[in-house]
Amino acid sequence: MAPIAPPRILVADDDSVSLLFLASALHELGCEVTAVANGMNAIAACEKQKFDLLLLDRRMPDLGGAPLLQALRARGNLVVAIATSAELDAITRDELHAAGYVDALTKPIGIDRLASVLADTLPDWQVGHAHIASTVEVRFCAIDLLDDTGALASVGGDAAALRGLRGLLLQDLAATIPLIAATVQPMSMQDLRDYLHRLRAACRYCGTPMLAVAAARLEAKLGVDDRSIQVEFVEFVDACERTSAALVTQLSPEAS
Known part of the structure; x- marks a missing residue:
């Protein structure tokens, strides 16, 4: 055939x-x-x-x-x-x-x-x-979007501080992801690697495990001349969108 x-x-x-x-x-x-x-x-x-x-x-x-x-x-x-x-x-x-x-x-x-x-x-x-x-869905199905318990522990139980950190992360995602996607003056490979490294640290404090895992997987693949990096890239953008949506819902005035 x-x-x-x-x-x-x-x-x-x-x-x-x-x-x-x-x-x-x-x-x-x-x-x-x-x-x-x-x-x-x-x-x-x-x-x-x-x-x-x-x-x-x-x-x-x-x-x-x-x-x-x-x-x-x-x-x-x-x-x-x-x-x-x-x-x-x-x-x-x-x-x-x-x-x-x-x-x-x-x-x-x-x-x-x-x-x-x-x-x-x-x-x-x-x-x-x-x-x-189902490649991406299967790999992500068991990972939480938000980990409130772990995030609160990382900031000493201060809910207001956690809310502030998550607000900053949401702003950062909104500002940075279009740069990663840009076709004109796109983010360089080194800048992307540095950003992913910083993002993973922010994820620990903000309690966003799915985004942390996706960032780590993509960072590990950078520089590898292999089309399989597309899987990690899809996962990362998907995790950014899902995490952003979850943060918007949690940080909305109605949720306070």
């Missing part, structure tokens, strides 16, 4: 962290990925090559969602398209469906959800690559 060619996926998203995670996760799931940061670049990419699936963000500064897909359809592009968005209500879903999207996914999108989408829309991927779909 001839080997199954990897599916070609176009991802368009103006959020650098989301774009990086989706591209890395799809690569880990056995896909060839073209990642672009706006609607016009998505149109240009579709004019240069044929894709098997389009993942298009609903809101981008120039063109996204329904108008973007309508522009592609007007150019004769009939590839299956799925919308992504941080917010999706029933009306928005109906609008996207009317524009031609077969589905709409709410961000953040985990690697397990991406695997499910590929299995539903690309039968050849399901045959050739479904066995790797």
Whole structure:
């Protein structure tokens, strides 16, 4: 039997962290990925090559969602398209469906959800690559996002101090992850290594074990000329997103 060619996926998203995670996760799931940061670049990419699936963000500064897909359809592009968005209500879903999207996914999108989408829309991927779909989820399933008991012990039981430290960590993640994902003036390998080292120390005080493990795994892989680093990179970005979401929930006024 001839080997199954990897599916070609176009991802368009103006959020650098989301774009990086989706591209890395799809690569880990056995896909060839073209990642672009706006609607016009998505149109240009579709004019240069044929894709098997389009993942298009609903809101981008120039063109996204329904108008973007309508522009592609007007150019004769009939590839299956799925919308992504941080917010999706029933009306928005109906609008996207009317524009031609077969589905709409709410961000953040985990690697397990991406695997499910590929299995539903690309039968050849399901045959050739479904066995790797749970790689990241299995490795992370037993690791807690937040360890309140351990974190409080590290700051002498001072809940206010812990809250302050976690607030600083949340700000740091929001500021630094886009730099890691940037295509213009990206963080250097040495800067990334230094950042991961500092981050692991912060994780001990803040009680964020999943993020600490992901940072350690990625740091250990840096400099290794091996595509397997993609697993660690996907884990790290996923852990950043999950940890940030957990911290936002815990630090919200309603949780006080």
